[in-house]
Structure formats: structure tokens, C-alpha cells
Amino acid sequence: MRICVLGAGIAGLAAAYHLGRDGHEVTVLDREAGPGLGTSKANGGQLSYSYVAPLAAPGVARKGMHWILDGEAPLRLKPQADPRLWRWLKAFLRASRREVFEQGTREMLALAYHSRGVLDAMMARDPLDFSWRQNGKLVVFRDEGDLRGAASLVAYQARYGAKQQVLDARECLALEPALRDTAEKLAGGVFTPDEAVGDAHGFCEALRGVLRGWPNIRFRFNHPVTALRLRNGAVVAAESPAGLVEADAFVLSSGIGALSLAEPLGLMLPLYPLKGYSLTVPTRAGDLPPEISITDAHHKVVYALLDRATESAEGRLRVAGMVDLVGFATDLVQRRLDTLTRQAREVFPAAADWPRAQPWAGLRPATPDWKPILGPSGVDGLWLNLGHGGLGFTIGCGTGELLAAMIAGRETGIPVEPYAMGRVTRTAQAA
Numbered sequence: 001m002r003i004c005v006l007g008a009g010i011a012g013l014a015a016a017y018h019l020g021r022d023g024h025e026v027t028v029l030d031r032e033a034g035p036g037l038g039t040s041k042a043n044g045g046q047l048s049y050s051y052v053a054p055l056a057a058p059g060v061a062r063k064g065m066h067w068i069l070d071g072e073a074p075l076r077l078k079p080q081a082d083p084r085l086w087r088w089l090k091a092f093l094r095a096s097r098r099e100v101f102e103q104g105t106r107e108m109l110a111l112a113y114h115s116r117g118v119l120d121a122m123m124a125r126d127p128l129d130f131s132w133r134q135n136g137k138l139v140v141f142r143d144e145g146d147l148r149g150a151a152s153l154v155a156y157q158a159r160y161g162a163k164q165q166v167l168d169a170r171e172c173l174a175l176e177p178a179l180r181d182t183a184e185k186l187a188g189g190v191f192t193p194d195e196a197v198g199d200a201h202g203f204c205e206a207l208r209g210v211l212r213g214w215p216n217i218r219f220r221f222n223h224p225v226t227a228l229r230l231r232n233g234a235v236v237a238a239e240s241p242a243g244l245v246e247a248d249a250f251v252l253s254s255g256i257g258a259l260s261l262a263e264p265l266g267l268m269l270p271l272y273p274l275k276g277y278s279l280t281v282p283t284r285a286g287d288l289p290p291e292i293s294i295t296d297a298h299h300k301v302v303y304a305l306l307d308r309a310t311e312s313a314e315g316r317l318r319v320a321g322m323v324d325l326v327g328f329a330t331d332l333v334q335r336r337l338d339t340l341t342r343q344a345r346e347v348f349p350a351a352a353d354w355p356r357a358q359p360w361a362g363l364r365p366a367t368p369d370w371k372p373i374l375g376p377s378g379v380d381g382l383w384l385n386l387g388h389g390g391l392g393f394t395i396g397c398g399t400g401e402l403l404a405a406m407i408a409g410r411e412t413g414i415p416v417e418p419y420a421m422g423r424v425t426r427t428a429q430a431a
Helices: 010-021 060-068 083-095 098-125 144-158 169-175 177-181 200-211 255-265 334-347 389-408 421-430
Strands: 002-006 025-029 075-077 137-141 165-168 188-192 217-220 227-231 234-240 243-246 249-252 272-283 293-296 301-307 315-325 358-366 373-376 382-386
Touching: 002 010, 010 025, 010 200, 010 249, 010 382, 010 389, 083 098, 083 272, 098 144, 098 389, 137 144, 137 169, 144 165, 144 188, 165 169, 169 177, 169 188, 177 334, 200 217, 200 389, 227 255, 249 255, 255 358, 255 382, 272 301, 272 334, 272 389, 293 334, 301 334, 315 334, 358 389, 373 389, 373 421, 382 389
Parallel strands: 002 025, 002 249, 025 217, 075 315, 137 293, 249 382
Antiparallel strands: 137 188, 165 188, 227 234, 234 243, 272 315, 272 358, 293 301, 301 315, 373 382
């Protein structure tokens, strides 16, 4: 079958990889000049398989109101007339009910662990060099109440396969000595030893390198898709300034840009962009970056050492944070960058060459319940693989493999109903 994948980020490339393994003729289209230059370009770098609980947690509304009034808080909301924003926020609040949150946590853990197995198999099968290391992850807390809440979630997730340890402040410092400058502020932390780190953009480049050697895979970069063309109710072509690309099936994996392609077809995808920021900071021999991936739960900032420095080569530390609901712009807001930089330097002052930090901002295409949308769209010829939010690196390999199985009519490794477009329709009707 001829299949056209729209989007060359992690989700789109993973789908292309597995569809190509099934023998389909696959064409990948992307508006950028290369793979992984959108949301995948400079994300947090953490492969956090046991940290996929929905953003819409119980009590998030109360915390959100506090954060909105704080200009340096991890969340920023800019009220605007866009009805997509208000629909998304309404559904987000509904998803924060405890029973919905717990069910979503179970379903996301199943998807994340499936995705880890898929990525392991891909790395064993093909040469994928993207700075991957299994270095573990430590989430540190400054508030005793937040630590108790995290311990409760650890106990809940243990029932579904998560292997985590609750540590006191002394144990956190012993595990990661780079925390010494903030140790007196810590209440404790949660350590997950089997988490990993990697460069998401490097993964996209490496996967593109593998796929370019396959005779049934083609790439068309600098190829923005402006519309999907229907014939007899089925999608049969993708329109672009360069002309039509026809195929037997299409996979929509173009991040937040999917909205403009889906809405003319009558598909109201429950996506909204969550803008995030990152810093990529060079490290030198003698600097003291954290070896373990760190999440500062107080500021909602993540740290991932992508490459270690040597005497002859610099390393890279990735710092990422912020959840800004401000529309569709990817501009760098200096105030937000200043906040992220200050918070990072306070926690790890000797970690890197901070004045040389390279800033970036991107839009995470998120659903209110934090689960991706995967499977048939309801429009013949169009499949969905999108809405990965802040977890594209963690779950994207899994969704790509599951989608290929669904298109082939094979049994899937985990149930896919929790991620189906149908759940979105049912939720909207219930509202």
C-alpha cells in the first residue's frame, strides 16, 4: 500500500519506520528542511517511562490559579478569544477528577512501557546514535506535602510495573552530589533507576539515516501540506505548493499543525499548544552537571546531560520547563527565558557554561487527558498519530508501532481503545 506520513518528528518517523518494515511504500512530508525540527528539536531529553501521569491531576485547578498570579510560575495563561483554548481548558478540568486521572495513569504507563520495548528493539536492530544512556531519574521535592503526594503515586504505580524508590534529602544528595548547592532546601525525592536520556533531534536524524537506505521510503522536506483532498468521502491526496501527493492512506503526525488540516474535514481535534522553553548549555571538563536526569518538582524544570564533557570535547546539558497557554507563537519571550535560566543556575551553579546557553521554544500538541490520539480518524483513508503533548520522545516509538499494526490488521501489543479518536467524541458529547 502507498502511505503518506505527514510530519517528520519522532511520532511520524516512528510510524514511517514500522510501516516501512511492513513493506508499504512510504512517503514522509514535512514543512521543515529536515527531520525533527519542530517540537522534537530541543525537548527535555528525558525518556521518562514512569512519569507519564496526566498533567490534569487532582488539585491542579487550585495550583493553576496560584500560578497564574505568579509571573515566574511554571504555568502561564494568556486569555484570548480562541474557542479552542476554552474547550480545551473545560475538558482539562473534567479530566482532573481522581478516577479519570488514575485511569489515565494506568493507560499511559501501559503505553510508555510498550514504547520502551519498541525503542529497545529498534536500537538492537539498527544503528541509532542519539546520545542514549540509561542513567535513571530523580525527582526532587522541596515541600513535605508534595513528597507525600509523590510517595502515594509511587505506591499506586507500583501496582502497574513502576519500580521507584522514595528517598530523603540525604539520600538524594548521596545519589546525585551535584545537588549540593540546593540540598538544604530539599524534603526528599523519588528515584527511578530504569529511566533514560537521549537527544530527540539526534534520534530523528539517526532514524532518517536508517530509512534513507530503504528502497520503499521517500522523504520530501520543505514540503508544507496546505490541505487534504477528498474524493467520495475519502482522503486521496495531500496538497502543497509543490503539487499533489497521492496515496492509499495518510497518517497525520504533524503536531499542532494537524488542526488546520483536520478541521476542514470536520474533525475537531482536542489539541492545544503548550509552549515550552529549553536551554542547551555546553559543559566543560571540570564542570559539575548532574549525571542522573533531574526534575525539580517545585519549578517544574527538567535537567538531562545529553553528552559528557571530555578534555577534548564539550558536553551538553539540556534544561527545559514552562507550560504556557499563549496561542500558537514560538517566539522567545525573554522574561520566561530569564526565569528558566535563573532557576537552573540556582540549582546547579557549577554545572555548565551558563552564559553560552542556546535557547529554544516549541509547541507541545496536547490533549486535555494527556493521552495521544491514535488510530482511524473517522474519515476514510486518514489515520491519526498525534497529541503526544510533552511525551513524544517517551511514547512516540510505541504509537508508531501500534499504528502500523492497526493498519496491517494485526493484534496490537496493548489495547489501543484508550487512545482512540472515539474517546474524544464520547467526552465531547458528555460535556
